[in-house]
Amino acid sequence: xxxxxxxxxxxxxxxxxxxxxxxxxxxxxxxxxxxxxxxxxxxxxxxxxxxxxxxxxxxxxxxxxxxxxxxxxxxxxxxxxxxxxxxxxxxxxxxxxxxxxxxxxxxxxxxxxxxxxxxxxxxxxxxxxxxxxxxxxxxxxxxxxxxxxxxxxxxxxxxxxxxxxxxxxxxxxxxxxxxxxxxxxxxxxxxxxxxxxxxxxxxxxxxxxxxxxxxxxxxxxxxxxxxxxxxxxxxxxxxxxxxxxxxxxxxxxxxxxxxxxxxxxxxxxxxxxxxxxxxxxxxxxxxxxxxxxxxxxxxxxxxxxxxxxxxxxxxxxxxxxxxxxxxxxxxxxxxxxxxxxxxxxxxxxxxxxxxxxxxxxxxxxxxxxxxxxxxxxxxxxxxxxxxxxxxxxxxxxxxxxxxxxxxxxxxxxxxxxxxxxxxxxxxxxxxxxxxxxxxxxxxxxxxxxxxxxxxxxxxxxxxxxxxxxxxxxxxxxxxxxxxxxxxxxxxxxxxxxxxxxx
Ligand code: ZN
Numbered sequence: 349x350x351x352x353x354x355x356x357x358x359x360x361x362x363x364x365x366x367x368x369x370x371x372x373x374x375x376x377x378x379x380x381x382x383x384x385x386x387x388x389x390x391x392x393x394x395x396x397x398x399x400x401x402x403x404x405x406x407x408x409x410x411x412x413x414x415x416x417x418x419x420x421x422x423x424x425x426x427x428x429x430x431x432x433x434x435x436x437x438x439x440x441x442x443x444x445x446x447x448x449x450x451x452x453x454x455x456x457x458x459x460x461x462x463x464x465x466x467x468x469x470x471x472x473x474x475x476x477x478x479x480x481x482x483x484x485x486x487x488x489x490x491x492x493x494x495x496x497x498x499x500x501x502x503x504x505x506x507x508x509x510x511x512x513x514x515x516x517x518x519x520x521x522x523x524x525x526x527x528x529x530x531x532x533x534x535x536x537x538x539x540x541x542x543x544x545x546x547x548x549x550x551x552x553x554x555x556x557x558x559x560x561x562x563x564x565x566x567x568x569x570x571x572x573x574x575x576x577x578x579x580x581x582x583x584x585x586x587x588x589x590x591x592x593x594x595x596x597x598x599x600x601x602x603x604x605x606x607x608x609x610x611x612x613x614x615x616x617x618x619x620x621x622x623x624x625x626x627x628x629x630x631x632x633x634x635x636x637x638x639x640x641x642x643x644x645x646x647x648x649x650x651x652x653x654x655x656x657x658x659x660x661x662x663x664x665x666x667x668x669x670x671x672x673x674x675x676x677x678x679x680x681x682x683x684x685x686x687x688x689x690x691x692x693x694x695x696x697x698x699x700x701x702x703x704x705x706x707x708x709x710x711x712x713x714x715x716x717x718x719x720x721x722x723x724x725x726x727x728x729x730x731x732x733x734x735x736x737x738x739x740x741x742x743x744x745x746x747x748x749x750x751x752x753x754x755x756x757x758x759x760x761x762x763x764x765x766x767x768x769x770x771x772x773x774x775x776x777x778x779x780x781x782x783x784x785x786x787x788x789x790x791x792x793x794x795x796x797x798x799x800x801x802x803x804x805x806x807x808x809x810x811x812x813x814x815x816x817x818x819x820x821x822x823x824x825x826x827x828x829x830x831x832x833x834x835x836x837x838x839x840x841x842x843x844x845x846x847x848x849x850x
Pocket of ligand 1: 612642
């Protein structure tokens with residue numbers, strides 16, 4: 349059995365290496381590649397994707413998984429070997445249902461589509477991306493149809509990123525959350541807006557980047573196993589547990605952009621750096637779901653990074669970096685500025701309270717497209733109408749409307765946005781559990797110390813990689829299934845105080 353397990357691991361490492369090479373090509377495309385490299389890069393990514401898919405779904409891995417079943421059943425559920433076999437089988441059974449040609453085409457189309465989007469967005473040109481979006485929708489439907497028997501066509505797409513969740517379960521959680529959010533948003537936006545002009549002065553790029561890197565090193569992001577570069581749309585990517593990179597974007601006239609995106613991506617990266625090194629190169633060596641991943645990025649970005657306690661320590665340091673801009677601005681004004689709640693256009697810049705409305709809008713629109721209830725060419729109108737009804741404003745153009753997020757321009761429509769709001773919900777639930785275990789965490793944060801929190805997250809979440817599903821992990825860590833109650837408590841406490849809500 350040990351020999352069979354070694355053979356399985358060998359094959360899985362080869363698949364991993366092909367995927368890691370593709371990830372590196374994608375990272376390069378998003379950071380340093382000149383535009384002329386785009387057509388060949390799309391082909392190169394598709395080639396690697398095809399090879400990885402063929403290798404993974406060929407008969408060898410299936411036979412090894414069959415042969416290893418008795419061994420798996422003889423082991424406890426939590427053992428590393430049993431978990432590796434179980435998770436590999438789940439992925440294998442999913443991937444064998446997808447024709448290699450479709451996987452390669454989605455990859456090729458995704459790379460082309462991304463390139464077109466990077467040019468169409470600055471030009472405010474929806475017509476240019478329209479045929480690409482239509483093809484993405486068609487490919488996404490084909491992908492979903494590889495898994496017949498679903499209740500909703502988006503279910504198989506959601507299962508890719510948030511295994512265990514469906515349209516029905518997500519819609520129920522979102523519905524409950526929405527009932528709490530709408531009155532909070534109304535109560536806050538009825539008040540005069542907070543003054544965030546201090547964030548909109550001129551802040552030199554290099555100093556912004558250096559400050560962000562200092563913060564995330566203190567969080568626990570290991571720069572010997574990572575680095576940060578600039579891109580259009582920030583992301584985290586991993587080539588091995590020893591090389592987990594992040595990207596950011598800087599606006600010299602908006603201090604919050606790079607700062608919080610750096611904390612956010614570092615949250616993702618610390619999760620990946622913290623996986624048990626014994627899982628290197630194997631399917632267990634990554635975060636377990638997009639919701640769980642997002643909970644870790646939002647925890648560091650918002651629950652920690654936008655807390656008053658965090659700035660009790662870091663604000664004077666920031667003032668030293670930018671004395672002209674900030675020396676006259678008191679901590680409380682700055683704290684209110686970084687937590688300004690307003691109806692706004694851009695999801696990634698949205699405050700914690702309205703953010704989820706941006707996500708729900710996208711989730712509902714992509715369901716409508718997948719169901720065939722909304723034509724892609726009508727998407728900008730539908731976007732505008734929904735934006736007005738939910739956020740009380742209309743986007744002035746496509747650039748800051750329907751073209752703002754990269755997700756629909758990477759080859760697939762559906763199955764991604766729900767993870768953001770699930771992440772917010774889980775971040776509060778996990779943080780409550782961390783505080784229960786270590787009530788001194790907030791005091792440590794006020795002293796710029798994050799070791800206890802980072803250590804607790806490593807032991808309870810990061811280390812396990814994909815061994816447990818998101819729902820198993822939430823139950824283990826918090827003693828409860830997914831619940832919105834901690835998140836509502838968190839929002840009501842923080843914003844109740846900031847905006848004197850009853
Ligand atoms: Zn994220």
